[in-house]
Amino acid sequence: LPLATKTHPMSTMAADEEYVGNVKRQLAKIFEISLKETVPDEPDIEPLIAACTAKFGDYQCNNAMGLWSKIKGKQTPFKGPPSVGQAIMKNLPPSEMIESCSVAGPGFVNIVLSKNWIAQNLQSMLINGIDTWAPRLPFKTAVVDFSSPNIAKEMHVGHLRSTIIGDTLARMLEFSHVEVLRRNHVGDWGTQFGMLIEYLFEKFPNWEEVTEAAVGDLQAFYKASKLRFDSDPVFKERAQQAVVRLQGGEPKYRKAWAQICEISRNEFHKVYQRLGVHLEEKGESFYNPFIPRVLEELNEKGLIEESQGARVIKVEGVNIPLIVVKSDGGYNYASTDLAALWYRLNKEKAAWIIYVTDVGQDQHFQMVFKAAKRAGWIPADDTLYPKTTHVGFGLVLGDDGRRFRTRSSEVVRLVDLLDEAKTRSKAAILERETSKDWPEEEVEKTAEAVGYGAVKYADLKNNRLTNYTFNFDQMLSDKGNTAVYLLYAHARICSIIRKSGKDIEELKKIGKIVLDHPDERALGLHLLQFSEVVEEACNNLLPNVLCEYLYNLSEIFTKKFYSNCQVVGSPEETSRLLLCEATATVMRKCFYLLGIVPVYKI
Ligand code: ARG
Numbered sequence: 001l002p003l004a005t006k007t008h009p010m011s012t013m014a015a016d017e018e019y020v021g022n023v024k025r026q027l028a029k030i031f032e033i034s035l036k037e038t039v040p041d042e043p044d045i046e047p048l049i050a051a052c053t054a055k056f057g058d059y060q061c062n063n064a065m066g067l068w069s070k071i072k073g074k075q076t077p078f079k080g081p082p083s084v085g086q087a088i089m090k091n092l093p094p095s096e097m098i099e100s101c102s103v104a105g106p107g108f109v110n111i112v113l114s115k116n117w118i119a120q121n122l123q124s125m126l127i128n129g130i131d132t133w134a135p136r137l138p139f140k141t142a143v144v145d146f147s148s149p150n151i152a153k154e155m156h157v158g159h160l161r162s163t164i165i166g167d168t169l170a171r172m173l174e175f176s177h178v179e180v181l182r183r184n185h186v187g188d189w190g191t192q193f194g195m196l197i198e199y200l201f202e203k204f205p206n207w208e209e210v211t212e213a214a215v216g217d218l219q220a221f222y223k224a225s226k227l228r229f230d231s232d233p234v235f236k237e238r239a240q241q242a243v244v245r246l247q248g249g250e251p252k253y254r255k256a257w258a259q260i261c262e263i264s265r266n267e268f269h270k271v272y273q274r275l276g277v278h279l280e281e282k283g284e285s286f287y288n289p290f291i292p293r294v295l296e297e298l299n300e301k302g303l304i305e306e307s308q309g310a311r312v313i314k315v316e317g318v319n320i321p322l323i324v325v326k327s328d329g330g331y332n333y334a335s336t337d338l339a340a341l342w343y344r345l346n347k348e349k350a351a352w353i354i355y356v357t358d359v360g361q362d363q364h365f366q367m368v369f370k371a372a373k374r375a376g377w378i379p380a381d382d383t384l385y386p387k388t389t390h391v392g393f394g395l396v397l398g399d400d401g402r403r404f405r406t407r408s409s410e411v412v413r414l415v416d417l418l419d420e421a422k423t424r425s426k427a428a429i430l431e432r433e434t435s436k437d438w439p440e441e442e443v444e445k446t447a448e449a450v451g452y453g454a455v456k457y458a459d460l461k462n463n464r465l466t467n468y469t470f471n472f473d474q475m476l477s478d479k480g481n482t483a484v485y486l487l488y489a490h491a492r493i494c495s496i497i498r499k500s501g502k503d504i505e506e507l508k509k510i511g512k513i514v515l516d517h518p519d520e521r522a523l524g525l526h527l528l529q530f531s532e533v534v535e536e537a538c539n540n541l542l543p544n545v546l547c548e549y550l551y552n553l554s555e556i557f558t559k560k561f562y563s564n565c566q567v568v569g570s571p572e573e574t575s576r577l578l579l580c581e582a583t584a585t586v587m588r589k590c591f592y593l594l595g596i597v598p599v600y601k602i
Pocket of ligand 1: 148
């Protein structure tokens with residue numbers, strides 16, 4: 001295998017000495033020192049630190065057992081994993097982070113963090129801002145290829161999932177200081193354009209002036225032209241000619257194509273605007289000019305073979321080959337993706353290229369990635385950069401357990417779906433006593449935040465690979481793990497602070513956080529874990545990890561802290577108000593990363 005290109009050196013962590021966000025990483029540094037001391041003959045032992053679920057500690061170090069199996073045959077002062085654990089504990093350098101340690105079972109070192117240290121970290125976050133808790137990832141640039149609907153075809157709930165999941169991944173990476181190229185890989189190049197263009201000419205003799213309004217629903221337009229294509233051989237012949245003329249660059253055909261794309265683009269844009277999602281379109285057509293060169297390179301490397309008139313690339317472990325030139329000489333989805341990948345690696349210098357589509361496309365991407373590995377574009381080892389990942393997701397189901405459709409079994413229009421979410425949440429808001437004196441604008445804004453937030457959260461909270469059932473009643477319920485519940489929990493915290501009558505900015509400067517009550521401590525610890533959770537969600541490209549964190553935060557706040565610790569009027573008022581503020585701050589950042597707009601009043 002050829003060697004990977006060296007264009008993307010892993011950046012080092014050297015610049016991040018000051019970075020304190022990640023508890024796990026800081027503990028790892030301390031344990032690394034101890035491990036060197038404990039087993040000097042075993043260099044480069046990586047500290048294994050994990051959050052604890054048991055009540056013996058907050059974190060644990062899990063190195064003892066693995067170390068023991070490495071050293072047991074050799075000359076060693078240890079008698080078994082527990083004694084290795086004891087030594088690791090004894091050799092820890094003094095640290096203000098750690099309150100105490102103990103060794104349990106087969107050598108786990110349980111770590112109890114210092115509550116003063118936790119409190120100090122919360123306080124400095126409040127003063128310096130939550131961005132100081134942003135994870136640092138070991139690469140600079142990423143491409144997130146998401147949403148990517150097809151021109152004139154349906155933008156369906158699958159594209160909605162891709163849009164929501166992709167936007168969140170982009171937000172999390174951006175927060176982590178990665179430069180993210182948000183790419184809308186729209187399907188704007190293909191044989192369907194022949195029939196669309198011919199149909200446009202036929203229906204609208206003055207097509208150059210035709211507007212979106214005249215064409216109406218592009219999906220219906222697509223269907224009608226398809227009907228024409230299938231039923232009239234003369235039209236079909238013309239449509240096939242049109243493809244050739246379009247691809248040959250004939251101005252009239254290019255112009256008609258551009259017009260159809262523009263109409264579609266305006267439709268897509270409405271959905272993105274509502275969802276607050278920003279994307280940069282580089283559609284399939286953009287990569288078209290690069291295809292011949294890229295295929296030439298692959299050919300020179302000996303990857304391309306002839307098979308039944310087509311040109312293909314064989315990849316390991318898949319019994320069908322990747323077709324890159326069809327038997328009629330045309331390019332396809334795969335040739336475009338190879339050119340796009342080449343462009344992203346070489347022109348855009350992306351270190352991580354992430355594709356968000358339904359799991360149905362997994363095989364396509366695995367084949368493209370394997371071809372890229374064969375070509376030496378990316379290393380075979382997936383832990384090295386540059387790398388590519390397919391972020392697959394499951395289906396959206398209706399209440400009947402089948403693919404989500406309207407009653408007349410049409411594809412659900414995304415705009416209608418968002419409308420309904422908003423209408424329903426507006427009705428619920430108007431029912432509340434507290435909203436009686438809200439200005440109309442506030443009702444509207446809250447209804448949108450809650451309605452769209454509910455749709456997004458219902459999607460994001462599940463592991464993306466599982467199918468999920470689309471149900472308005474469930475997602476708009478103010479109980480359980482929903483955006484509505486979380487948004488209201490946040491608003492309630494804001495109202496506790498407001499009602500205290502204290503100037504929270506002033507308190508941040510002069511006040512001190514104290515975590516004496518166990519529930520204060522539990523809340524403080526959970527808050528401090530924000531950074532490592534975002535980092536995990538980024539590394540595994542799993543938004544549900546962040547949702548789970550947010551939901552737990554809200555539960556710890558409400559059921560533990562707020563139930564057992566009086567805030568306003570207590571001797572600990574200042575510290576507790578600061579804890580409320582820290583909670584609200586972290587919740588807001590979670591909302592932001594999930595693409596949800598927070599509300600401050602309920
Ligand atoms: N347009 C495709 C679809 O609707 C998704 C494109 C995904 N991105 C890519 N680079 N293939 O299924």
